[in-house]
Amino acid sequence: MTPTSAVTLTVDRCPVCGEPTPAEARWWTLKSHHRISEGELEYCASGCGCLVVLVNGEIVKSIPAARR
Numbered sequence: 001m002t003p004t005s006a007v008t009l010t011v012d013r014c015p016v017c018g019e020p021t022p023a024e025a026r027w028w029t030l031k032s033h034h035r036i037s038e039g040e041l042e043y044c045a046s047g048c049g050c051l052v053v054l055v056n057g058e059i060v061k062s063i064p065a066a067r068r
């Protein structure tokens with residue numbers, strides 16, 4: 001048996017709103033990235049509409065999708 005869950009970097013839940021994420025979908029879409037003094041700043045949108053801001057791959061800010 002191969003433990004498939006040990007190597008995955010994909011989340012099975014949106015870290016922002018907790019929405020479950022589809023397993024094989026490409027959940028995060030890179031919107032833009034900038035080089036800053038700390039490294040790489042990236043804006044990513046999730047499949048559920050949340051936005052996260054990452055610095056060097058670490059989430060520094062998250063913006064939940066607007067709920068209607």
Ligand SMILES: [Zn+2]
Nearest residue numbers: 014017048050
């Ligand atoms: Zn979300």
